[in-house]
Amino acid sequence: MRRILAGATVTALLLVAAPAGAAARPDRLGGLAQQIGRQTLPDRDGWAADGPGTTGGSAATPERTRVVGSRAELVAALGGDNAGNASDATPKLIYVDGDVDGFEGPDGTPLDCADLADPGYRLDAYLAAYDPAVWGRVPPAGPLEEARVRSVANQTRQTQINVGPNTTIVGLRGARLTGLTLMIDRASNVIVRNLTFVDARDCFPAWSPTDGEAGNWNSQYDQISVRRSENVWVDHNTFTDGDNPDSAQPVHFGRPYQVHDGSLDITHTASGVTASWNRFTGRDKLMLIGSSNTVGPDVGRLKVTLHHNLFDGVLQRLPRVRFGQVDVYNNHYRLGGDDFQYALGVGVQSAIYAQNNFFTVDADLDPADLLYDWGGTALNERGTWVRQGGGAARPVDLLAAYNAAHDPDLGADAGWTPTLRHGPVLPAPLVPLVVGPLAGADRLPM
Numbered sequence: 267m268r269r270i271l272a273g274a275t276v277t278a279l280l281l282v283a284a285p286a287g288a289a290a291r292p293d294r295l296g297g298l299a300q301q302i303g304r305q306t307l308p309d310r311d312g313w314a315a316d317g318p319g320t321t322g323g324s325a326a327t328p329e330r331t332r333v334v335g336s337r338a339e340l341v342a343a344l345g346g347d348n349a350g351n352a353s354d355a356t357p358k359l360i361y362v363d364g365d366v367d368g369f370e371g372p373d374g375t376p377l378d379c380a381d382l383a384d385p386g387y388r389l390d391a392y393l394a395a396y397d398p399a400v401w402g403r404v405p406p407a408g409p410l411e412e413a414r415v416r417s418v419a420n421q422t423r424q425t426q427i428n429v430g431p432n433t434t435i436v437g438l439r440g441a442r443l444t445g446l447t448l449m450i451d452r453a454s455n456v457i458v459r460n461l462t463f464v465d466a467r468d469c470f471p472a473w474s475p476t477d478g479e480a481g482n483w484n485s486q487y488d489q490i491s492v493r494r495s496e497n498v499w500v501d502h503n504t505f506t507d508g509d510n511p512d513s514a515q516p517v518h519f520g521r522p523y524q525v526h527d528g529s530l531d532i533t534h535t536a537s538g539v540t541a542s543w544n545r546f547t548g549r550d551k552l553m554l555i556g557s558s559n560t561v562g563p564d565v566g567r568l569k570v571t572l573h574h575n576l577f578d579g580v581l582q583r584l585p586r587v588r589f590g591q592v593d594v595y596n597n598h599y600r601l602g603g604d605d606f607q608y609a610l611g612v613g614v615q616s617a618i619y620a621q622n623n624f625f626t627v628d629a630d631l632d633p634a635d636l637l638y639d640w641g642g643t644a645l646n647e648r649g650t651w652v653r654q655g656g657g658a659a660r661p662v663d664l665l666a667a668y669n670a671a672h673d674p675d676l677g678a679d680a681g682w683t684p685t686l687r688h689g690p691v692l693p694a695p696l697v698p699l700v701v702g703p704l705a706g707a708d709r710l711p712m
Contacts, residue, residue: 292331295361295438298711303331303359303436307457307499311688312540312571312593320497320540322434322457326359333361333438337370337427337446345430348423352453354430362437362461368425368446379469382420386413387470393518396473403475417470418486425466425487429453437461439712443489444508451493451534459501462707463489464508467525473518480520485527493534504545504707505529505552512550513605526550528583533557537567537590545706547578550605556588559614559641564589571686572597574697576705579603586611586640587618593684595621596692598701601636602628608635612642617680620664622649624697629655633662634671644677651694659695 295303307320314320323330332343340362341347345354369377386409396406406414425446429435431453437460444464450456468485475481489505492498507526515523529546531554532539546552556568568590577584577599584599585592587610599609609625610618625636633652637645645665653659669675692700703709 292328292333292361295333296712299361299438302459302710302712303361303434307540308688310686311499312542312573312686313538313569314497314499314540314571315686315688316497316538316569318455318497320455320457320499321432322455322499323357323359323432324434325357325432326434327357330356330358332359333363334366335362335364336374337366337368338372338374340366340427344428344433348428351430352428352449352451355432356430357432358430358434360433360435362435362441362443364440365442365444366446367444368427368466377424382417382424382469384413384416384420386410387417398475398481398519403481405475406473414470414472421469422486429456431455433457434459435461437707437712439708441707447487448490449493450491450495450498452495454496454498456495456497457499457501458490458503459499460503460707460710460712462504462506463529464506465510466527467510468527469525471523471525482521483518483524485525487526488528488531490530491528492530492532492536492539495536496538498536498539500530500539500541500544502543502705502707502710504547505549506547507549511548524550528552528554531555531557532568532570535563535567537569539570541570541572541575543574543701543705543709545576545578546580547576548580550581552577552580552583553585554583555585555590555592556613556616559588561615565615568592571684573687574701574705576701577601577609581605582607583611584609586613587616587642588613588640589615591617591619591680591682593619593686594623595619595684595687596694596697596701597623598698598705599623599625599627599636601625602631606631608638610636610645611638611640612645612676613640614642616642616645617682618645618647619680619682619684620645620647620650622691622694622697624659624694625650625652626698627652627654629657632667632671633664634667636664637668637676639672639674639676642676644680646678646680649694661694
């Protein structure tokens with residue numbers, strides 16, 4: 267077992283119980299918290315180790331090392347001005363203590379959606395005006411839609427927290443980021459670790475009548491969004507909708523009123539991202555890699571590694587990939603239910619390399635449906651094991667199962683082989699034993 271954990275880059279520290287609570291000042295943090303805050307991405311640990319590697323805010327001076335417990339303190343630690351913080355490249359190390367709520371006003375007063383709505387926007391009026399039976403199936407336009415867009419701008423200023431280059435944000439035990447988006451845009455060399463992300467809700471979803479056969483409600487805000495950035499490490503976090511899941515939302519125009527978007531979306535030419543030891547639980551859309559089918563700047567970008575993550579009771583985009591070379595290995599998927607859609611989405615010019623992943627699925631979930639063709643042509647898939655229902659775990663060739671059930675076939679060679687891996691790849695049957703106990707927030711000894 268020691269050899270297995272070492273190969274998975276899990277040190278003995280992970281197995282040591284850490285004291286609860288957090289210090290009020292950085293100089294009073296425990297030694298383990300200080301050590302983990304200064305950690306950098308290990309050599310060769312996925313695409314984020316490419317080029318200069320990922321060091322985040324490990325070089326932060328004492329003046330730029332902060333413990334924060336509110337939205338205002340987080341914005342101040344990131345540079346002081348949320349609108350301009352994305353360009354603050356000074357190394358900074360930020361410890362999150364407790365629950366930071368994006369719906370918290372400057373004076374600490376809790377806000378709700380009504381506080382962010384433009385005076386010209388009301389949901390009941392919006393539903394009456396743009397009901398397809400009245401409006402037709404064309405995109406909304408006019409004063410109510412314009413008021414919704416202004417409302418979105420209000421929420422973006424409030425709940426989208428901009429992160430600059432050379433930053434580490436790490437949670438102390440029990441730390442939560444609620445109702446907000448960490449926006450990593452044109453901000454390379456960023457580390458985000460040991461945080462629970464909860465309910466990044468959109469107060470003002472957009473009705474898109476031409477999205478699919480029946481239209482869809484679409485939301486704006488991810489829990490983490492990585493855009494136009496390189497060398498980003500997202501490690502040991504938990505992503506959840508908490509007590510506000512999409513399944514509890516009402517139905518409008520015959521479609522679910524969806525108020526959440528992705529957990530970790532990597533788009534707009536971003537590249538060099540490693541997502542490791544995270545836990546995604548009870549969510550719909552998880553991870554979109556590449557935002558458009560348009561051939562252009564994304565070609566040669568969107569290089570991402572996903573390893574030792576737990577996808578638990580989630581529905582789609584695990585991940586969905588366009589263009590990028592995406593290494594998906596040693597992840598555990600626990601999937602099923604009537605609303606499940608697919609795991610790996612093979613999109614336009616995508617190059618997924620999926621190796622030694624383990625799927626625990628409901629008895630009626632056909633392994634052929636774990637893949638979905640979004641306009642791609644091929645993927646490498648090997649070493650997959652599946653436990654279906656209460657049956658025994660067994661190796662399954664997912665690609666062969668997909669090709670036997672669907673046309674056209676997907677090819678078996680995506681055209682590349684990963685080289686950036688830190689330590690050996692575990693045999694798939696061992697993945698649940700290691701990932702289950704160690705993936706997610708509060709598994710590090712903070």
